[in-house]
Amino acid sequence: MREVAIVGIGCTKFGEMWDKSFRDxxxxxxxxxxxxxxxxxxxxxxxxxxxxxxxxxxxQEHVGALIADYSGLISNSVPSTRVEAxxxxxGLALRxxxxxxxxxxxxxxxxxxxxxxxxxxxxxxxxxxAAAADREWEAAVGATFxxxxxxxxxxxxxxFGTTREQLAQVAVKNHYHGSMNPKAQFRNRITIDAVxxxxxxxxxxxxxxCSPITxxxxxxxxxxxxxxxxxxxxxxxxxxxxxxxxxISLHDRRSLTSIDATRIAADRAFKTARLQRSxxxxxxxxxxxxxxxxxxxxxxxxxxxxxxxxxxLAGETAIGSKIPINTSGxxxxxxxxxxxxxxxxxxxxxxxxxxxxxxxQVEGAEVGLTHNVGGTGGTVVVHILAR
Amino acid sequence: MTVPRFWRRIPSRYNLIGTKCExxxxxxxxxxxxxxxxxxxxxxxxxxxxxxxxxxxxxTIYSAPEGFSKMTPYVxxxxxxxxxxxxxxxxxxxxxxxxxxMRVTSVFRKLGEDGxxxxxxxxxxxxxx
Amino acid sequence: xxIGITTYGVYxxxxxxxxxxxxxxxGDDPNxxxxxxxxxxKSVPDRDEDTATIAVEAARSALQRSGLAGVDIGAIxxxxxxxxxxxxxxxxxxxxxxxxxxxLMAADYEFACKAGTAALQTCLGLVAADYIKYGMAIGxxxxxxxxxxxLEYTAAAGGAAYVVGKNHVIAEIEDTYSFTTDTFDFxxxxxxxxxxxxxxxxxxxxxxxxxxxxxxxxxxxxxSKPEDFDFAVxxxxxxxxxxxxxxxxxxxxxxxxxxxxxxKLGNAYSGSSLIGLASVLDVAEPGSRxxxxxxxxxxxxxxxxxxxxxxxxxxxxxxxxxxxxxxxxIYLDYALYAKHKNKIVL
Numbered sequence: 077m078r079e080v081a082i083v084g085i086g087c088t089k090f091g092e093m094w095d096k097s098f099r100d101x102x103x104x105x106x107x108x109x110x111x112x113x114x115x116x117x118x119x120x121x122x123x124x125x126x127x128x129x130x131x132x133x134x135x136q137e138h139v140g141a142l143i144a145d146y147s148g149l150i151s152n153s154v155p156s157t158r159v160e161a162x163x164x165x166x167g168l169a170l171r172x173x174x175x176x177x178x179x180x181x182x183x184x185x186x187x188x189x190x191x192x193x194x195x196x197x198x199x200x201x202x203x204x205x206a207a208a209a210d211r212e213w214e215a216a217v218g219a220t221f222x223x224x225x226x227x228x229x230x231x232x233x234x235x236f237g238t239t240r241e242q243l244a245q246v247a248v249k250n251h252y253h254g255s256m257n258p259k260a261q262f263r264n265r266i267t268i269d270a271v272x273x274x275x276x277x278x279x280x281x282x283x284x285x286c287s288p289i290t291x292x293x294x295x296x297x298x299x300x301x302x303x304x305x306x307x308x309x310x311x312x313x314x315x316x317x318x319x320x321x322x323x324i325s326l327h328d329r330r331s332l333t334s335i336d337a338t339r340i341a342a343d344r345a346f347k348t349a350r351l352q353r354s355x356x357x358x359x360x361x362x363x364x365x366x367x368x369x370x371x372x373x374x375x376x377x378x379x380x381x382x383x384x385x386x387x388x389l390a391g392e393t394a395i396g397s398k399i400p401i402n403t404s405g406x407x408x409x410x411x412x413x414x415x416x417x418x419x420x421x422x423x424x425x426x427x428x429x430x431x432x433x434x435x436x437q438v439e440g441a442e443v444g445l446t447h448n449v450g451g452t453g454g455t456v457v458v459h460i461l462a463r
Numbered sequence: 464m465t466v467p468r469f470w471r472r473i474p475s476r477y478n479l480i481g482t483k484c485e486x487x488x489x490x491x492x493x494x495x496x497x498x499x500x501x502x503x504x505x506x507x508x509x510x511x512x513x514x515x516x517x518x519x520x521x522x523t524i525y526s527a528p529e530g531f532s533k534m535t536p537y538v539x540x541x542x543x544x545x546x547x548x549x550x551x552x553x554x555x556x557x558x559x560x561x562x563x564x565m566r567v568t569s570v571f572r573k574l575g576e577d578g579x580x581x582x583x584x585x586x587x588x589x590x591x592x
Numbered sequence: 593x594x595i596g597i598t599t600y601g602v603y604x605x606x607x608x609x610x611x612x613x614x615x616x617x618x619g620d621d622p623n624x625x626x627x628x629x630x631x632x633x634k635s636v637p638d639r640d641e642d643t644a645t646i647a648v649e650a651a652r653s654a655l656q657r658s659g660l661a662g663v664d665i666g667a668i669x670x671x672x673x674x675x676x677x678x679x680x681x682x683x684x685x686x687x688x689x690x691x692x693x694x695x696l697m698a699a700d701y702e703f704a705c706k707a708g709t710a711a712l713q714t715c716l717g718l719v720a721a722d723y724i725k726y727g728m729a730i731g732x733x734x735x736x737x738x739x740x741x742x743l744e745y746t747a748a749a750g751g752a753a754y755v756v757g758k759n760h761v762i763a764e765i766e767d768t769y770s771f772t773t774d775t776f777d778f779x780x781x782x783x784x785x786x787x788x789x790x791x792x793x794x795x796x797x798x799x800x801x802x803x804x805x806x807x808x809x810x811x812x813x814x815x816s817k818p819e820d821f822d823f824a825v826x827x828x829x830x831x832x833x834x835x836x837x838x839x840x841x842x843x844x845x846x847x848x849x850x851x852x853x854x855x856k857l858g859n860a861y862s863g864s865s866l867i868g869l870a871s872v873l874d875v876a877e878p879g880s881r882x883x884x885x886x887x888x889x890x891x892x893x894x895x896x897x898x899x900x901x902x903x904x905x906x907x908x909x910x911x912x913x914x915x916x917x918x919x920x921x922i923y924l925d926y927a928l929y930a931k932h933k934n935k936i937v938l
Contacts, residue, residue, distance in 0.1 A: 106521040174539045183537065184584065194570065199528050199529045200528075200529070202526075202527075202528040202529075203529055205526060210551075211464065211551065212464075212472065213493045213551060214551045215528075216469070216574070216575065216584075216586075217539075217553060217574060218524065218531050218534070218537060218539055218553050219539055219551050219553055220524055220526070220527055220528060220531075223522050223539050225549075226522035227520040227521060227522045227541055229522075230521060230522060230563070231519070231563070234520070234563050275525070275526075276523075276525045277525055278522045278523065278525060278539075279506070279525070279558070280481050280522075282520075327541045327548075327549040327551045329546075329549050330591040332520050332541065438541070442587065448489065
């Protein structure tokens, strides 16, 4: 096993990209990453594409071949693999690429994530997202994805006293961060009041507690650490790529207020990286809903269980604090093209560690963490990246 | 959901037929054919649940996908059956009525339909006991 | 050998709409309606209830009352004029929901408001001939009245399930008699949402002709007089007709009182007389005799005489009574009522 480095990154703007197709998005992100690495497409030896639901969104499967084909990589008959773990598809693509390079199977690998969600109407999009839950026993009885997280929020508020305002602050902070991110879908700053008075989606979650429907793609180039300097002066090393699974349905989980797979994946990651939580300078966590970020920062053990709400409201996770969370704007403000998010999170951390994050820069960031969740916690992927 | 998929699980949907692992005594609803702790050592038998339980968490759905959008707002909950397992189900009550810890009992209701000319899906919901 | 009802179950949805509320919308005088029809409010199904769900709840209530299991039931017939499907029986949905499948006979019946009692007669025949040990007859409806039509004041929702057998009989079926003609008093064409009717033609040539002839026919056949009975139950399209027909036949208002549920329930169509009968069985003492005549437009009547046995003491109180089901209603305004009844095409 050898260490792996990220030497190139690319990310499209996130949003409702009416003019851009699924293919357009991947090509854009892929090219940006190759240029960033100063590499030619001919150098790429394998491709891992994270995508949750091309079948429902664009009625297309076999996207591994589609991406390799339209990006031109087909000229080398590049092995191209689509990986899927619902909203953790991007994180899974990253981990798959890391394993391919670490195991010495391939030297130069692209890990990408793509989702084109706006070619269908919102009801169809909601139905596609419900496929991240248990179709037979959750969706078929009327559960929606926000509904499931709303039930976690209700349980969390009941058990720990987490308040409506604390949940809202997650969205407020992420919009504040997103306002400084030129790629973000939403760059407007919002207030707690705006969140609390937005329409109810699934009580207690309101419209502004929920990440949006977004198109976007992102890509990173992975190489063996020993070759990193051939391509960049600022290689970022993958210290850990951990993954854990749990029950697909929320009702089968041990806890309704904790995503165990987060804790387990994080423990695995920190063990591999031989690092502590206190070593993390900046983190991108999975805030598909505001409650998800609160649970994430607790389950990742940045804060004690139950303290995520108060800590957020007190500003302990904003840029400038000890552990800035979601400097990209998170899923809420940057947007959540489902399969792309896990890779975008890595791109943001790399930018932070390279010192290229502009107004969002966390001073002196040396170690970062990405946290990507599938469904209500059936899959979690955690990466630790370092200079 | 297609007709054969729904039909296959009708005994569970209509009658709360689940399973029990006789090896470790764990009850499963929805039914499982593999007991995760026991795996191949598990001894799986059919079991019909009583239909009584309590609400462990809940929400009210205001925005729903195709098939449920005309039923909003409706109450969704995770119900812990007295025998142990938890399931996701709608509670037939006013949104203001539902509380964590509330006792509930099962009823037979329409879950939805595949359009006005399609199959009607029946199943189990719960009412305050 | 005793043969008759071994158990019964009723289900009535919780929602109601008052006559005042319907009258408000259509500009009628509620007092005229209440006086004219003898109905004050009617039951309304929840948005996720239909004839199948009502039939299942009634069936489950019947089994719960008696300790019989679904597997004991050898036949299920469901009578309704609002079956959820034109083709695909309600009876099989009930059969699956009470775990009676797969060894049983089943079919759906339609004969306007007397489809349930027709099912009762069928079960009687099958049990008497020893083809089956227990048969279940259900009358259930989520009746529709066209907006602004008089029927809208009474078209209600509810159902009752009866199990016929030779063991543990709680009410012997002594005899039955039917009177049937081809009469177009009330009908609904395939594919139409609302029924149509002949106005005043539904009275004398419809309801009264068939109920009187049917009742007189059974009284004659069984050599009985109205005084021989403790209770009389008649089909209840409104509060007036059953009282008038009782009086014409010679039954007293006291005899019909317990079985009159229409004032607070409305007309549950195929459930109407069967729910009236259940209301009597909820309180009847061993030895009581009950006379019942149902009526279905189209048209016909089914009459029965019952003798309550000692075994009724074992089952009273074991499942919700009609009175309990009529208590604690939730009132709707017309808009919600229309939404519940799918009168607003969405």
